[in-house]
Amino acid sequence: MRKHDDWHLTDRLDYSLGRGDPFAAAVRATRMAMIVTNPALPDNPIVFANDAFLNLTGYSREEVLGRNCRFLQGADTDRATLVRLRESIAKGQDTAVDLLNYRKDGSSFWNALYISPVRDERGEIAFFFASQLDVSARVEERRRIERQKDIVESEVLQRTAELEAALTAKIQLLDELDHRVKNNLAMIGSFVRMQARTVDDERLKRMAEATMARVETLSTVHRRLYNKGDVLSLDIGEFTQNMLYAAVRASGGNNMTLRANTTLCEIRPDIAPTVGVVIGELVQDITLHAADCDDAVEIGLEIGCDMSASRVTLSTTAPGYAIGAMDDDGLRQVLIRRLGGALGMTLDESRSGARSCLTLTIPVSPK
Amino acid sequence: MSAALRILIVEDEPLIAMDMEMMLQDAGHQVVGEATTVFEVKRLLSGPQPDLACVDMQLADGSSGIDACRAILGQWPDTVVVFITANPSMIPEDFAGGHGVIPKPFSQGGFLAAIEYLCQGITDPPPDMDVPSSLQATPAFARKWQDT
Numbered sequence: 001m002r003k004h005d006d007w008h009l010t011d012r013l014d015y016s017l018g019r020g021d022p023f024a025a026a027v028r029a030t031r032m033a034m035i036v037t038n039p040a041l042p043d044n045p046i047v048f049a050n051d052a053f054l055n056l057t058g059y060s061r062e063e064v065l066g067r068n069c070r071f072l073q074g075a076d077t078d079r080a081t082l083v084r085l086r087e088s089i090a091k092g093q094d095t096a097v098d099l100l101n102y103r104k105d106g107s108s109f110w111n112a113l114y115i116s117p118v119r120d121e122r123g124e125i126a127f128f129f130a131s132q133l134d135v136s137a138r139v140e141e142r143r144r145i146e147r148q149k150d151i152v153e154s155e156v157l158q159r160t161a162e163l164e165a166a167l168t169a170k171i172q173l174l175d176e177l178d179h180r181v182k183n184n185l186a187m188i189g190s191f192v193r194m195q196a197r198t199v200d201d202e203r204l205k206r207m208a209e210a211t212m213a214r215v216e217t218l219s220t221v222h223r224r225l226y227n228k229g230d231v232l233s234l235d236i237g238e239f240t241q242n243m244l245y246a247a248v249r250a251s252g253g254n255n256m257t258l259r260a261n262t263t264l265c266e267i268r269p270d271i272a273p274t275v276g277v278v279i280g281e282l283v284q285d286i287t288l289h290a291a292d293c294d295d296a297v298e299i300g301l302e303i304g305c306d307m308s309a310s311r312v313t314l315s316t317t318a319p320g321y322a323i324g325a326m327d328d329d330g331l332r333q334v335l336i337r338r339l340g341g342a343l344g345m346t347l348d349e350s351r352s353g354a355r356s357c358l359t360l361t362i363p364v365s366p367k
Numbered sequence: 368m369s370a371a372l373r374i375l376i377v378e379d380e381p382l383i384a385m386d387m388e389m390m391l392q393d394a395g396h397q398v399v400g401e402a403t404t405v406f407e408v409k410r411l412l413s414g415p416q417p418d419l420a421c422v423d424m425q426l427a428d429g430s431s432g433i434d435a436c437r438a439i440l441g442q443w444p445d446t447v448v449v450f451i452t453a454n455p456s457m458i459p460e461d462f463a464g465g466h467g468v469i470p471k472p473f474s475q476g477g478f479l480a481a482i483e484y485l486c487q488g489i490t491d492p493p494p495d496m497d498v499p500s501s502l503q504a505t506p507a508f509a510r511k512w513q514d515t
Contacts, residue, residue: 175454182453183380186472190386193475197389216474223470242500250476 033057033132035069036118039125043068044089047127056134058104069130072111074102085115092117092125098139101132110139178226185219203328210284210332217243217280218273225269234272236279236362237262237303240312243283244301251291257298265305267362271343275362278340279312281332282347282358286316288326293318300355313359321356323349370490372396372482375417377435378451379403379427383471387421387451387478394479396486405430405438412442418489419482422465424452433463440464447489447508449481455503466508469501477501488512 027034033053037044045066054061057072064071073082077100088095094116101111112133120126192215196208224239225232241260248256267275290297300315324333340347340360348359374396378384381403388398399417402408404427420439424432436448450458453471462468469481481502487494488504492512498504 175456179454182471186453187380187382189472189474190382193386194389197393212475216472216476219472220474220477223472245500246474246476246480249480 033134035064035130035132037069037128037130039128044128053132056103056109056132057101063104072101074100074106074108076100076108077102085113089115089117089128098135109134110136181222181226182219185215185222189215189219206328207331210328213247213280213284214277217276221273221276225272231269233266233269234276235264235266236275236310236312237265239276240279240283240301240303240314243280244287244299244314247283247287248299251287255293255296256287256290257296258301259298260301262301262303263305265303265310267310271362274339274343275345278336278345278360281336282312282314282323282360285323285326285332286314286321286358289321290316290318292326295319300357308364310362310364311359312362313357315352315355315357317354318356319354323347323358370486372418372486372489373399373415375399375411375420375439375446376401377403377408377420377422377426377432379423379425383423390475390478391482394482396482402435403427405434408435408438412438416443417446419485420446420448421451421469422448424450424454424457433459436463436465447485447511449485449502462505462507464507466505466511468503468505470503473501 028050030050031052033056034048034050035046035053036048038047041047045068046064047066049061049064054064057064081097081099085095085097085099094114096112096114099111099113100108101113102108112135113130115128115130117125118127118129189212192208192212196205196212199205199208220239220243221234224234241258241262244258244260248258286299290299295318297316297318299317300313302311302313302315304311304313323336324330327333336347339345344363346361348361350357350359374391376384376387376391376398378387378401384401384403388401391398399415400411402411406428420436422432422435422439426432426435432450432452436450439446439448447467448465449467449469450462450465451469451471451473452458455468455470458465458468467481467485469478473481477499478501480499484494484496484499484502484504485508487496488508488511493509
């Protein structure tokens with residue numbers, strides 16, 4: 001008997017009668033669908049199919065023997081997977097793929113196909129062995145999970161887009177409000193400036209200018225705090241230094257020089273307007289007094305910052321300076337006392353040689 | 368004080384326009400025209416050329432300071448344009464060819480320092496003062512005297 005007819009012999013084996021090869025009998029009896037094809041015959045036909053294969057596909061043994069197994073393919077079988085399968089077979093490699101196959105009755109199932117070449121003693125491929133497992137339930141479960149994941153992802157995307165749109169709307173509203181506050185501050189500043197211009201009386205003019213300076217200080221604090229939808233903290237070192245430069249320039253006092261030694265010292269936005277106004281009063285008091293002085297004056301600024309408090313020290317070499325030196329109506333000192341007191345700030349006056357110093361202490365936690 | 372400038376004010380808020388006009392006149396400059404919309408700016412383009420235009424971003428009739436800036440520079444390429452705005456984030460990255468930004472609300476001192484810096488850059492460049500903190504000068508401003 002020729003070697004290629006061995007399988008027909010196996011078909012005729014009857015295990016119950018105790019005849020034949022027990023391994024072949026096991027292959028025939030297993031629940032795993034299995035076939036053997038012979039690549040030496042034209043079109044690599046099926047030469048053996050076990051009962052499990054016939055049960056899985058719905059064909060009879062006569063219908064499958066002698067045919068290439070492509071009759072299992074159908075309309076929705078993935079072409080790319082078939083190409084991969086064909087290439088593996090051509091190269092004589094083991095291969096495992098999930099393939100959509102069709103039964104005789106036209107229904108489809110997911111086939112976890114494993115194909116392996118069986119080589120003879122010379123290393124030539126004598127047969128291909130293939131096992132088939134119906135994994136439709138597993139594939140369907142995987143697809144269901146993927147569909148659910150897609151649904152959840154699209155819901156997350158939609159919700160994220162909604163939240164981003166709401167946030168954008170909020171930021172636009174904040175920008176719009178900020179814009180209006182700034183415009184209103186600009187208009188208030190214009191009112192007071194125009195009022196100050198119309199006054200002839202020197203004392204009244206100074207009072208109007210003091211109010212103008214207060215409005216401008218608030219405006220500066222606001223401009224620095226609110227920026228492109230963000231609320232920032234106020235660096236009082238830089239703030240005070242800029243206030244001093246502006247006050248010196250505004251006074252036209254060419255007798256003043258500034259010596260500033262500042263470090264970054266940030267204060268919270270909620271207390272920044274009050275702190276800014278108090279610092280503004282001190283800056284005005286010292287620079288107006290210095291501008292009135294005939295001698296050259298050095299104005300000093302030191303900033304100190306630790307865990308418990310921030311300290312702003314302003315100093316002047318103008319002789320005879322004391323806090324309130326340029327306070328026509330007493331309002332300046334009232335403002336410093338009341339506004340400063342509300343936040344637990346303290347103001348200390350001291351002298352160091354020819355230098356008069358004002359030290360404002362701003363506690364980190366207001367009382 | 369450097370030489371007087373001829374200045375165009377483009378601002379839709381009459382109070383602020385009046386305030387700027389008074390501050391500029393007090394500083395010795397001459398306000399040669401005022402406009403509240405892009406349309407009014409275009410009507411002024413046949414008039415005398417200003418050295419400096421102060422342009423608000425949001426103008427009346429919903430018109431834009433950006434368009435006003437482009438119209439001014441289209442007619443007078445040598446004019447310096449400074450935006451005066453409470454909303455600097457609306458200014459495009461290239462400043463539409465503008466030379467600086469003065470954020471609102473400004474102080475009198477800050478406004479006049481910015482004008483003084485621009486004035487020096489126009490009449491006697493380069494300016495001999497530092498850029499004041501009230502002005503954000505764009506690279507286009509320094510190019511005005513670097514190119515010549």
